[in-house]
Amino acid sequence: MTDIPARAAPSSASGGSALLTLMKLRTFIALIAVLVFFSIAAPNFLSAANLILMAKHVALNAFLAMGMTFVIITGGIDLSVGSIVGLCGMVAGYLVLNGIDLQIGYTVYFNVVEIILITLAVGIAIGAVNGLLITRLNVAPFIATLGVLYVARGMALLSSDGRTFPNLVGKPDLGTTGFGFLGAGRLLGLPVSIWILIVVALGAAYLARYTPLGRHIFAVGGNERAARISGVRVNMVKMFVYMFSGFCAAIVGLIISSELMASHPATGESFELNAIAAAVLGGTSMSGGRGTIGGTIVGAFVIGILSDGLVMMGVSSFWQMVIKGLVIIVAVVVDQAQRRLQQRVTLMQMAKAG
Amino acid sequence: MSAGHDVILKLEEVSKVYAGTVAVKHANFEVRKGAVNVLVGENGAGKSTLMKIIAGVEQPTAGRILLEGEEVSFSSSGDAVNRGIGMVFQELNLFGNMTVAENIFATREITNRFRKIDRKEQERRAGEFLQRLEAGIRPDMLVEDLRIGQQQLVEIAKAVSLDAKILIMDEPTSALSAAEVEILFKVIADLKARGVAIVYISHRLEELIRIGDYITVLRDGRITGQEEMRNVDTQWIVRQMIGSDAKDFAKADGHQPGAEIFRAEEICLPRVTGGLAVDHVSLSLRAGEILGIYGLMGAGRSELFDCIMGRHAHASGNIFVDGKHVRERDTTRRIRRGLALIPEDRQREGLVSILSVASNLTLASLSRFVSLFHIRGGAERRAVTQMVRELAIKVADPAQEVSSLSGGNQQKVVIGKALLTGPKVLLMDEPSRGIDVGAKADVFRTMRKLSRDGLGILFATSDLDEVMALSDRIAVMSNGRLTGMFDRAEATEAAIVAASALGHGPASAHLAPTHLAPAHGAQR
Numbered sequence: 062m063t064d065i066p067a068r069a070a071p072s073s074a075s076g077g078s079a080l081l082t083l084m085k086l087r088t089f090i091a092l093i094a095v096l097v098f099f100s101i102a103a104p105n106f107l108s109a110a111n112l113i114l115m116a117k118h119v120a121l122n123a124f125l126a127m128g129m130t131f132v133i134i135t136g137g138i139d140l141s142v143g144s145i146v147g148l149c150g151m152v153a154g155y156l157v158l159n160g161i162d163l164q165i166g167y168t169v170y171f172n173v174v175e176i177i178l179i180t181l182a183v184g185i186a187i188g189a190v191n192g193l194l195i196t197r198l199n200v201a202p203f204i205a206t207l208g209v210l211y212v213a214r215g216m217a218l219l220s221s222d223g224r225t226f227p228n229l230v231g232k233p234d235l236g237t238t239g240f241g242f243l244g245a246g247r248l249l250g251l252p253v254s255i256w257i258l259i260v261v262a263l264g265a266a267y268l269a270r271y272t273p274l275g276r277h278i279f280a281v282g283g284n285e286r287a288a289r290i291s292g293v294r295v296n297m298v299k300m301f302v303y304m305f306s307g308f309c310a311a312i313v314g315l316i317i318s319s320e321l322m323a324s325h326p327a328t329g330e331s332f333e334l335n336a337i338a339a340a341v342l343g344g345t346s347m348s349g350g351r352g353t354i355g356g357t358i359v360g361a362f363v364i365g366i367l368s369d370g371l372v373m374m375g376v377s378s379f380w381q382m383v384i385k386g387l388v389i390i391v392a393v394v395v396d397q398a399q400r401r402l403q404q405r406v407t408l409m410q411m412a413k414a415g
Numbered sequence: 416m417s418a419g420h421d422v423i424l425k426l427e428e429v430s431k432v433y434a435g436t437v438a439v440k441h442a443n444f445e446v447r448k449g450a451v452n453v454l455v456g457e458n459g460a461g462k463s464t465l466m467k468i469i470a471g472v473e474q475p476t477a478g479r480i481l482l483e484g485e486e487v488s489f490s491s492s493g494d495a496v497n498r499g500i501g502m503v504f505q506e507l508n509l510f511g512n513m514t515v516a517e518n519i520f521a522t523r524e525i526t527n528r529f530r531k532i533d534r535k536e537q538e539r540r541a542g543e544f545l546q547r548l549e550a551g552i553r554p555d556m557l558v559e560d561l562r563i564g565q566q567q568l569v570e571i572a573k574a575v576s577l578d579a580k581i582l583i584m585d586e587p588t589s590a591l592s593a594a595e596v597e598i599l600f601k602v603i604a605d606l607k608a609r610g611v612a613i614v615y616i617s618h619r620l621e622e623l624i625r626i627g628d629y630i631t632v633l634r635d636g637r638i639t640g641q642e643e644m645r646n647v648d649t650q651w652i653v654r655q656m657i658g659s660d661a662k663d664f665a666k667a668d669g670h671q672p673g674a675e676i677f678r679a680e681e682i683c684l685p686r687v688t689g690g691l692a693v694d695h696v697s698l699s700l701r702a703g704e705i706l707g708i709y710g711l712m713g714a715g716r717s718e719l720f721d722c723i724m725g726r727h728a729h730a731s732g733n734i735f736v737d738g739k740h741v742r743e744r745d746t747t748r749r750i751r752r753g754l755a756l757i758p759e760d761r762q763r764e765g766l767v768s769i770l771s772v773a774s775n776l777t778l779a780s781l782s783r784f785v786s787l788f789h790i791r792g793g794a795e796r797r798a799v800t801q802m803v804r805e806l807a808i809k810v811a812d813p814a815q816e817v818s819s820l821s822g823g824n825q826q827k828v829v830i831g832k833a834l835l836t837g838p839k840v841l842l843m844d845e846p847s848r849g850i851d852v853g854a855k856a857d858v859f860r861t862m863r864k865l866s867r868d869g870l871g872i873l874f875a876t877s878d879l880d881e882v883m884a885l886s887d888r889i890a891v892m893s894n895g896r897l898t899g900m901f902d903r904a905e906a907t908e909a910a911i912v913a914a915s916a917l918g919h920g921p922a923s924a925h926l927a928p929t930h931l932a933p934a935h936g937a938q939r
Contacts, residue, residue, distance in 0.1 A: 272788050273781040280778055283767035290724070290764050291779035291832065292750040350769045 146329030149314030188307020823854020
């Protein structure tokens, strides 16, 4: 045999590899670029108050984008998250104001912790509906979640006849006060919503990297048939990702209604698009199998800082939309270029290794 | 060399360099008219690249191409087609969502005066080509509804319909049944008689020796031998291919199989179109035994494995592992009971190609490395390293994407994945398909070793030599039924072939006279 023992291919500082590293870090570089640009162009941009405000804005999209990332990695899509945000906000508002009327002359009021848990359960349940439609009834994810988008939005509007639930301060004698803590409270100087984001993001990143479920999410998106034959419970994995997406959406619904101390049934419209944009910007592949939580968070920050910074500079919202769209397109173009370059570099390393 | 066949195409000092890799080095290659010009070599030897250069899909980096004495350069496959060069690609290039006729005439649609496609005429002409292939394929069928073997025939019909002067066939028989191969060979003989030059690539040596007129052997991008076929034998070919005589099959070591480890009873699987794809199959396997299941394409071998793995909810029958009834009906829990499958189609069912070698290896056995819900990286890495060493998987770094490996090494990854689940029974579906001679030998050696370690191995193949050389016992399937069961001592090729043709219609008719007679002899 003419085998040359495979030498370990050193990822030497050849031009290809350096460019590749640069491209892999593109989202991060973009983040630094927007930060630098706005700190020069917009006064007060780097003030602590502004940074925290921006982080709060970004957090909302980041939650949805994390749920979306898992869904997209399995090769699916979840269009219903915006509507789940709206519906969960309404559920929370309704429970604070009205409690549940048992129809026998009694009305049960819940304390804030219970309300939060119930709302999260509602979000997870809607995610489960998505999952069941997709796994049991074989509805394409796009269609299933599009349907649920309408149903959930309709239910949110029905819950109040299209009106807003105002003034969610609650009544001390019913034990429903304190709902504002989620949106306005602070721990160690940081808003509560940021702390929640950190916890959920760390949990999700851990899940993706160090648990069998995380590995299975990637396997299902990479090759569903092979995953099935390897004993991966594909349907359970899919159920999980849609339920997690619903869970993330419920968190956002809670935070928004808590910040505003009111819930409006139209909250969250088109949020799903921002979430998809953040995931894609962060390197998640729409064809499944590829993506990271870290990348998605960075992606969410790029989009969020971009829009807030442009507002501070006084750029019109119409131009903001154009710019946001261009950024997303450029991100995907670079992504494709990176993939091609990656293949070339791999080839070269293989050639070197013999 | 050479008698009586004019050279129609000549490559002179052709080289092809990809980014960093030299795929073909200074190749001098002649294609002769009215003859079958065979090209062999291990995977990655450069056969496909060379053919793509001739077919205009790739352009050579250096060297000249002479077509009928005139220097040509093709900038696209369209150019080559216009000069009378057609190609049957190894990977099927068909549109599953279109009909057979539409596929055959893709980009050459027959239209009427108003540029409207003349569907009737297309289907009539397609019908003529298909008739010659005797495949029972109607021109108005959707390609995705056809079996893989039939799709391959459509691909061949498409190339034949080009009326090419030179026809390149890249592994045309890899998915064909024995009967279909016979038909293809008739078509090839017919084309030869009409003066068409055929370039034929295959891994199956016996096939090459049978139909080839000239043979060219490639190794590492270099042509190492060029001869008239009648002057060479298998040993010569193998020597040119890998540089020395290869010992193809690992020899049996004579260990005695142990107690029964697996039993299947009355396995049935209904076919969507009616009838049974697996028809009341019962068999039993002992620890340390290799049971080969021979059968043609569509005999129900893969379907039987699928039933055993619990991939079909509507399959019936009972299976037992170690004498205990397996009631679990899903793949996940059957893997836990000690069953593991190495599927036939590596790309579609075996590997998650965008994940790393390591992740693929441990995909089916992650629970072994988990405490509570945390994957212990160290334990996983150790298992991966050990498996890479044990199976001699050639990979610089297990974190590399699995798609960057060669076919043979990918197959080893699939085998490693199954072994890491700690199976008692291994089901291997065509374990040597599409991998080179060296990797095949590795795979066979691994099978021997596993059986020595007490695993029961069921392996399905449509390669007669393979089933004869490797099996302790041979089961034959035909039309979903088990039609024969032989001990190695009593098995003859003739008897096996005869059993594999039982219950077949016209296809078996012309096999019968040659093979049935000795079969009776063997059963005395």
